[in-house]
Amino acid sequence: MRRPPLFLALVCLPLGPASAAAATPSPFPQGVAAGEITARSALVWTRAPRPGPVTVEVALDRRLTTARRVRRGRATGAADRTVRIAVAGLTPATRWFYRFRQGRATSPVGSFRTAPRPSSPATVRFAFAGDADAQPAPGSTEPFYNRFEVYGRMAAERNDFNVSIGDTIYSDSEVPGVPPALTRRAKWSKYRQNLALPRLRALRADTGLYSHWDDHEFVNDFSRAESGAAVHRAGVAAFTDYAPVRYRSATGLYRRFRWGRHLEVFLLDQRSFRDAKATAGGTCVDATTGIPDLAPTAPQTARNAFSALVPALAAPPPPGCLDRIRDPSRTLLGRRQYAAFTSAVAASSATFKVVMNETPIQELYALPYDRWAGYAAERERLLRFLSARVRGVVFLTTDTHANLVGEVRLDTFGPSGPGPTGITEVVAGPVATMTFARELGAVLNDPRAPDLLASTFFRPPPPRGLGMRCAVLDTYAYGQVEVTARRLTVRLKDGAGRPVRHPDGSSCKPVVVEAG
Ligand SMILES: [Fe+2]
Structure with a gap:
């Protein structure tokens, strides 16, 4: 998600086999990847030197000598x-381990764990992150945000697998002066x-990676109803070209993967089947x-508290806005995916359902329109x-470009x-975009604004605020997860592998969910 202007108002590391190969020109310069891992299968990926x-x-x-098997595929220009x-x-x-061949050309060796x-009562470890843009500024060759x-x-965590959850590219980069990428090519x-x-x-070569999209694989805050089927088709085609995933027109990118007795992972497609946002047609x-109403679902007392910053909040939201947000006929997941997910998660025998x-x-x-809260009836259901x-x-x-740990409340x-x-x-991240804090601080022209928001609204417990256990708005980060029979633990870590910290120096404590 990218915030519209009003909302804005308010290490060197050990590298794997692919990078080692990058020191000399490789006939497979984009490397290799393995995804959709199950106990007995995987989908492996590369980009070949030529069609054929x-x-x-x-x-x-x-x-590649022990229990070797060979499978065949074909590279096409399409x-x-x-x-x-x-x-x-x-x-x-x-x-x-796996390696591609085309003629005499060989790829780097990749690896994954089934x-x-x-x-199996096995302990499982994985990490997740999202929101990654390597775009340089015009005239530069260096990525604008980081490497x-x-x-x-x-x-470097040597996990069993990892998950890349969305905004794996920025079709419409936040880097100034860069035109949007709207076609498959x-x-x-x-x-x-x-x-x-x-x-x-x-990351892609060292172990299995489940890949998933969000809006920027298409365009900012994408819905098919608002941005059109052509953008959806281009986004689906390009994503499935470059990520080892299975996409089906009926269920989109919704999938689930079982990892032993204690973990089942569900990946929800929140772009293919959603209705238009509540702002469509000028509502809200x-x-x-x-300009969209900044906080339509907030009580008027909370709106009044921020009206000194945003005078429009002193008045109620535009007529019809809350009714549209709460319309029970509107969907984020689509009826088929909602039914498939709810029946599968209820039937799952895994200790933890992630x-x-x-x-x-x-x-x-703040600006709930693109998130679950913008589809309030389905969220509550x-x-x-x-x-x-x-x-x-x-x-x-991911998505928020911030690290936010909180209880989900009705x-x-x-x-x-x-x-x-x-x-x-x-919520973890981002990998490489404008952070939430920088977005907010830049438009308010006040670097203290993000700390103020965190300390006066995100951190204090209800009824003053949201009671988040962690609200770090300016740190590139990922979530490192460990799942055992007794608990699921998430550690938010920065790009050097250290615990994510609040501006006062206190670290975000590990998030522990005990088995029920
Ligand atoms: Fe993003």
């Missing part, structure tokens, strides 16, 4: 010479631009200024369902007080 047949060798050792090859018949809980059997140090640290160049950084290639938009979430489900109150029917649910999220400021769900959400 490609083979992949998979084996139990890095020299997919920018990217290749995805399914590999099945693997042994669970096992590290596998999931343990559902009965993906966060991805390098995730690779233009988006290809964005993926290649990010893959030019060795740390991303290392100030008719005079053309929901990889493109946009926050905590109610943040889902939270009531999960709270009543499913134990061990955790939401892991309504923090409702007349009957906070409506707890017992569910925690951890």
Whole structure:
């Protein structure tokens, strides 16, 4: 998500085999990747030197001699010479190695670990992050934000797998002066631009990576209803060209993966089936200024408290705005995905059900339109369902360009007080974009503004604020997760692998969810 102007008003690391290969020109300069990992299968990826047949060798050792098997695929110009090859018949809980060949050309050797059997009590470790843009400023060759140090640290964790949750490119970069990439071909160049950084290639090559999109694979705050089917088609095509994923028109990018007895991971597609945002057609938009209402779901007392900064908050939201936000016919997931997810998560026998979430489900109150809170009826229905029917649910999220740990509530400021769900959400990031704090501080022209927001609204407990356990708005970061029989632990870490810290020096403590 990128905030519109009004909202804004308010290390060197050890690198993997791919980067080692990058020291000399490689015929496979974008490296390799493995995704959609199960206990017995994977989908491996590369970009071939030229169109034509490609083979992949998979084996139990890095020299590709033990239990070797060969699978075949074909690179085509229509997919920018990217290749995805399914590999099945693997042994669970096992590290596998793979390498592509085309003629005499060989790729770097990649690796992934298959999931343990559902009965296995294995401890599982993974990391997640999102929001990564390697775009240089016009006239520069150096990435504007950073060189993906966060991805390098995730690779260095030697996890069982990792998750890249969305905004894996910026089709409409926040770097000034860069035109948007709206076609499949233009988006290809964005993926290649990010893959030019060795740390991303290392992350993809060193172990399995589940890839997922958010809005910027399409365009900012994307819905098909507002931005059009052509942008959706281009975004789907380019993403599935460059990420080893399976996409189906009926269920989009919704998938789930089981990792032993204690973990099932659900990835929700929040872009393919959503209705238009509540702002579509001018609802929730100030008719005079053309600017969306900043906090339509906040109680008037809270709006009044911020009206010195934003005078429009002294008045109620535009007529019809709250009715549109709360319209029970509006959907974020689409009815088919909602039904598939709720039935699967309720039936899951895993101790922990981790929901990889493109946009926050905590109610943040500021500009809710692109997030779950902008589809309030479906959000409430889902939270009531999960709270009543499913134990061990955790939401892991990116998108906000900030690190925010909080309880997911039905309504923090409702007349009957906070409506707890017992569910925690951890928002992490970004990898490489403008941070939330810099966005806010730049437009307010006051570097103290982010700290003020965190200390006066995000951190204080209800009814004063949101009661977040962690609210760090200016640190590139990822979430490192460990799942055991007894607990799920998330540690927010920065690009050097250190705990994420508040401006006062206090670190975000590990988030621990005990088994129910
Ligand atoms: Fe983003």
